Amino acid sequence: MLFALSMLLSQLGQQAVEVSIHYSLERHSSVPFAEAGRKVLPAPCQAEVCTLELLVPEDMPAPIHVMYHLDPFYQNYPNYIQSGSRKGAWPQLTGKILSGDELRKHCPVTATRESAHGSFFPCGLQAGSFFNDTFKLRRAKDLKELFINESSVAREDDLKRMRNPPGYPNGEDMEWLFMRYPEVISLAEGVKNQRFAEWMRPSALPSVLKRIGQLDEPLSKGETILVEIGLRFPASTIDVEKELVLLSPSPIGGSSHALSRFLLYASASCWVLALIVLLCEKCCKRPLGHPRFERMRIAQDSESSESDGAV
Numbered sequence: 166m167l168f169a170l171s172m173l174l175s176q177l178g179q180q181a182v183e184v185s186i187h188y189s190l191e192r193h194s195s196v197p198f199a200e201a202g203r204k205v206l207p208a209p210c211q212a213e214v215c216t217l218e219l220l221v222p223e224d225m226p227a228p229i230h231v232m233y234h235l236d237p238f239y240q241n242y243p244n245y246i247q248s249g250s251r252k253g254a255w256p257q258l259t260g261k262i263l264s265g266d267e268l269r270k271h272c273p274v275t276a277t278r279e280s281a282h283g284s285f286f287p288c289g290l291q292a293g294s295f296f297n298d299t300f301k302l303r304r305a306k307d308l309k310e311l312f313i314n315e316s317s318v319a320r321e322d323d324l325k326r327m328r329n330p331p332g333y334p335n336g337e338d339m340e341w342l343f344m345r346y347p348e349v350i351s352l353a354e355g356v357k358n359q360r361f362a363e364w365m366r367p368s369a370l371p372s373v374l375k376r377i378g379q380l381d382e383p384l385s386k387g388e389t390i391l392v393e394i395g396l397r398f399p400a401s402t403i404d405v406e407k408e409l410v411l412l413s414p415s416p417i418g419g420s421s422h423a424l425s426r427f428l429l430y431a432s433a434s435c436w437v438l439a440l441i442v443l444l445c446e447k448c449c450k451r452p453l454g455h456p457r458f459e460r461m462r463i464a465q466d467s468e469s470s471e472s473d474g475a476v
């Protein structure tokens with residue numbers, strides 16, 4: 166059963182075309198079985214802006230998801246999650262200005278609340294660790310930039326609850342998002358930026374994979390894409406691996422290698438266990454009523470002899 170499921174997932178997953186560009190010096194993987202089958206192009210970038218050439222290995226039909234992968238990044242750490250919750254920056258995210266004691270209560274750590282230029286809005290660890298590397302893709306043959314459509318990155322309900330506060334962006338001594346992350350978040354968007362809203366939904370696993378947008382045109386096998394990466398997020402200080410992932414999804418989403426391999430191993434171990442049970446059954450079967458262990462038998466014998474004596 167597990168074996169069949171594993172084969173099915175692997176077959177369906179094979180319809181996905183995934184290309185990962187590993188562009189940091191760090192190298193990690195917190196997900197078991199994930200490595201196999203992934204096309205990783207190692208290309209460490211060190212300059213502030215670096216341009217890589219990517220040879221498209223297979224035809225990739227549209228839409229192509231453009232995603233980033235951080236590993237390990239513990240968005241699931243309790244303090245981190247709390248910094249964006251109702252006890253954290255939530256009131257600010259939904260359009261309320263906090264000040265004084267109230268602000269200190271919601272964002273207790275000074276560094277997540279204030280900078281030399283003013284108060285962060287929104288405050289907290291989550292908003293302060295926003296992933297701000299930028300990506301541009303061009304076709305090498307005519308240098309035409311491929312438009313990355315950001316319109317459906319965040320969930321509708323996340324976007325709906327996000328609101329810039331009244332009077333935005335006129336507060337004094339405020340450091341708004343567009344000042345902190347000027348290359349990614351515009352003044353007009355503020356907290357309603359798609360990438361920001363998606364970032365504020367913490368990932369359940371330390372392997373963070375989030376969308377930046379999608380390409381609405383296909384890429385064909387053998388063509389060269391120029392990938393321009395603006396390195397802003399300080400990954401080496403926290404030892405995080407960074408990857409840019411392009412994915413033409415399959416009917417089940419991604420390529421599901423990790424899951425199908427896990428199921429394959431699980432089914433193999435089930436077979437081994439079944440075999441052991443079968444061997445025990447055939448070779449050294451315990452006769453009905455025979456105690457399982459010698460010690461138990463002796464105890465039982467002495468018990469019965471004692472009770473015999475009493476009679």
Ligand SMILES: *[C@@H]1O[C@H](CO)[C@@H](O)[C@H](O)[C@H]1NC(C)=O
Pocket residue numbers: 293294295296297345346347348397398399
């Ligand atoms: C990018 O984001 C990191 C943390 O999220 C921050 O420390 C850094 O200053 C930002 N850089 C730019 C240029 O926005």
Ligand SMILES: *[C@@H]1O[C@H](CO)[C@@H](O)[C@H](O)[C@H]1NC(C)=O
Pocket residue numbers: 314315316317381
């Ligand atoms: C982006 O995608 C949405 C649907 O996902 C579409 O309605 C919109 O027209 C696209 N924007 C551009 C500029 O192509």
